[in-house]
Amino acid sequence: LFRFIAGLGRDMVVSSTFGPLALASFTILGGFILARPDVKKWWIWGYWVSPLSYAQNAISTNEFLGHSWNKILPGQNDTMGIMVLKSRGIFTEAKWYWIGFGAMIGYTLLFNLLYTLALSVLNPLGDTHPTMPENAIKEKHANVTGENLEDPEKKKCRKLELSGGANQNCATSNVGSSSRRKGMVLPFAQLSLSFNAVKYSVDMPQVYFFIK
Numbered sequence: 001l002f003r004f005i006a007g008l009g010r011d012m013v014v015s016s017t018f019g020p021l022a023l024a025s026f027t028i029l030g031g032f033i034l035a036r037p038d039v040k041k042w043w044i045w046g047y048w049v050s051p052l053s054y055a056q057n058a059i060s061t062n063e064f065l066g067h068s069w070n071k072i073l074p075g076q077n078d079t080m081g082i083m084v085l086k087s088r089g090i091f092t093e094a095k096w097y098w099i100g101f102g103a104m105i106g107y108t109l110l111f112n113l114l115y116t117l118a119l120s121v122l123n124p125l126g127d128t129h130p131t132m133p134e135n136a137i138k139e140k141h142a143n144v145t146g147e148n149l150e151d152p153e154k155k156k157c158r159k160l161e162l163s164g165g166a167n168q169n170c171a172t173s174n175v176g177s178s179s180r181r182k183g184m185v186l187p188f189a190q191l192s193l194s195f196n197a198v199k200y201s202v203d204m205p206q207v208y209f210f211i212k
Helices: 002-009 012-029 041-049 052-064 080-087 094-119 135-145 154-164 169-182
Strands: none
Touching: 002 012, 002 094, 012 041, 012 052, 052 080, 052 094
């Protein structure tokens, strides 16, 4: 169910909104919080489409129609199990165990089919290709390959310096780049360390007991 809602919503905010709403609707109208006779007539369709109603009918009939609840109280015509089922508006026929079992299998197949169709047919709501700055892409490539990240203009100026030539643009670009550069420039990629199962001990002072 929730995978189908995620595939239908196609967005984290939309899926997070409709997921709890569907869960609350199925829980309230599924006979767990409100019994079937307490559900209003114009909301009874929610009881029949809720997977929880079929699951509750199957589990309840399997439990309360058993031998442990097959006892008749004095002055009553029904057994204890049937009285409990009637008080919650649950069906008292044993066939509802198999009806609920088949309904759960059917809902599982239905939601998986709808989830697959939603992924196949519906288009994503946002942009499927996240954009990254060009500098970030170059930096990642340099970290992977180990290459030195340097501007093409700086490489050109370095070649001119090695060849013995001079260029006014190179001097101004070097001054401008040095003035724009702030902070510490690390020659390696920053990494984070995490420790697992760290054990430590505290040195406790010795206690001396003086017996008088």
